[in-house]
Amino acid sequence: DARVTQTPRHKVTEMGQEVTMRCQPILGHNTVFWYRQTMMQGLELLAYFRNRAPLDDSGMPKDRFSAEMPDATLATLKIQPSEPRDSAVYFCASGLGQGAYNEQFFGPGTRLTVL
């Protein structure tokens, strides 16, 4: 049963602390996406990787957020320093990147609370 996995599932931290969220895409998928979901803004694309290369991170606050893919089985999203307004659910999704439409398979999300 191929699934996107994310760790941790829940994270509570204090303002100013570094937060690292991890994602394991489905084996064989070459596109990875990071999204943030809040009640106010809904689901927003933060970053997009293809073959481990960042192709679009225009949705990400550059001063505090960074996204990387150290290898094909791991994607990370870091926030440093974290702020209360970063509280949200962060989703990772992966896809095959083939054909006219790149279906994205979402992980269960990391629920982040910054106090």
Place this chain on the structure above:
Amino acid sequence: QKEVEQDPGPLSVPEGAIVSLNCTYSNSAFQYFMWYRQYSRKGPELLMYTYSSGNKEDGRFTAQVDKSSKYISLFIRDSQPSDSATYLCAMSARVYDMRFGAGTRLTVKP
């Protein structure tokens, strides 16, 4: 004004009812249209995908796209309690850059 507008509801219907969910959008470059279902505390999962205008049917679900009106719909026939979830419309001009609606929370009562 947001690129994608979706009434957040909530929407409550009796079991067996026909459900109609809708989104409007402003970006005429959108050509890929999706509906996602999201259960509580879970990630979204793709329900339907349509390219450009037209209808698409999959079991009890029908997706419609009217590009001239910038309006998309999802119909659920014979709704079931297991259909209770948040339904998100999504659309994109490029294959990856999706814009999501706010999501409509649906409850189907037995």
